[in-house]
Amino acid sequence: MTPLFQQLVLGLLIGGLYGLAAAGLSLVFGVLKVLNVAHGQLIMLGGYGAFWLFALRGLDPFASLAVVIPAALVAGGVLYWTLFGWVVRAPEETRVKNSLLIGFGLALALEAAAVRLWTADERSVTTGYAGAVLTVAGLAVPVVRLASLALALALCGGLHLVLARWRWGRAIRATAEDWEAALMTGIDVRRAYLLAFALGTALAGAAGTLVSVGYSISPSIGLEWTLKALIVVVLAGLGSMLGTFVGGLVLGLAEAVSATVFGGPYREVVGLVVFFVVLVARPRGLFVR
């Protein structure tokens, strides 16, 4: 049994990052009705940001969140102004289609740029405490990954609070529900779109930073992370950041079970099976009433 439990612990730990990765994608999709397939590449860039800060400046990766998050916020704003802002001018039905084209183009460009800047090698941020392991009931819990899980939860909770309490957070939720009604109450929905996209990008940057500490990054990880995030969004449905986080944990655990029962190579398959089953059985997500 121990190998299964050990896998479940590791699954839970990575599941937190799936949740964080999905939170940003979910926010952008829910508000702008735009599917940013380059979300995983934004995560990848966030990881390289932390890697550079560590390698060049010796900045602790967890501390580098304080740099990466604001930088990603600004980068998200720039991406919205230059690329995605054009898509939301289109009627809602055609947005997803248009955003796919822009998203794939952006994904390819970012990946190529990353290969140029950092080569195709796998990198990770290896701190002095990287190897620290807690042993709980005979199970090994890597400290760095545990801290990442806690931070991912804190960030999702923080986003939840921003959307619940902040004036513009409420405006973002209103825009997500009915953008015309939002306009009629005097909300500048373009600004709500911009803010939502910037926040989504900031979360991607944070997720990337945490990936670079506990795991590893390379220019090609983007698609995989987009896919994981997409599975979680389908799993959890739109509208609740905490639900999205839990969805991430569920995917992590499901992968762990699948890896133990069917063997490591089948770890990824379970996500796609979950994706399919949820789409057929509960197309609005597990947690949406």
Place this chain on the structure above:
Amino acid sequence: MLEVRGVEAAYGPFLALSGVTLTARPGEIVALLGPNGAGKTTLIRCITGLLRPRAGGIRWEDAPLDRVPAHAIVERGIAVVPEGRRLFGAMTVEENLELGAFVPRARPQRAARLEHVYTIFPMLRERRRQITRALSGGQQQMVAIGRALMAGPKLLLLDEPSLGLAPRLVESIFDVLREINRSGVSILLVEQNVQAALTLSHRAYLLEAGRVAGEGSAAALLDDPRVRRAYLGPLAR
């Protein structure tokens, strides 16, 4: 103060308004009557900036309104209770009301206005923490009116506020509208319930196939045999 002159509007090739002219003066209740598809909602969409007129102009307080972005209309003092209410169903009653005071002009007085709305609709105070989607149609209509009042409008546009409500509820909603008007808010009311609308309003316009087919004081229209036949049915006396 609201002046609609020769407005033409279209959805793609389909012309919905072909030259509509009407005015609403300070303190007035003006009803906009007409059958389905006459263009009533289209006119509301033009005034609120969701649809740009193809020709003609809309002026508000002696300044053009038809170039103002939709989100800035509320800031000018025009609030709307849209057709179908269009509430934020996943949010609480109080969140909906507070969003009504989102614009800068409304923010300073939002606590007082919230209190005011709860005084008008005590039911909403009891349900302020409830998800709006879970409310009955009548209660949702109260939220929609409350949300518009939170903006502190000078002109309130209402698109079919009686739709789907029980007659007694319609009466109490219309009583509230009368009170709102007495407090100095002008009202432009789109209605299918012609009898109730003409009883409430001072003047009315009859819209047919995208044109103004008639206008006059509410009392005169209520007595007009043509209006009675067309809108109140052949049995109306």
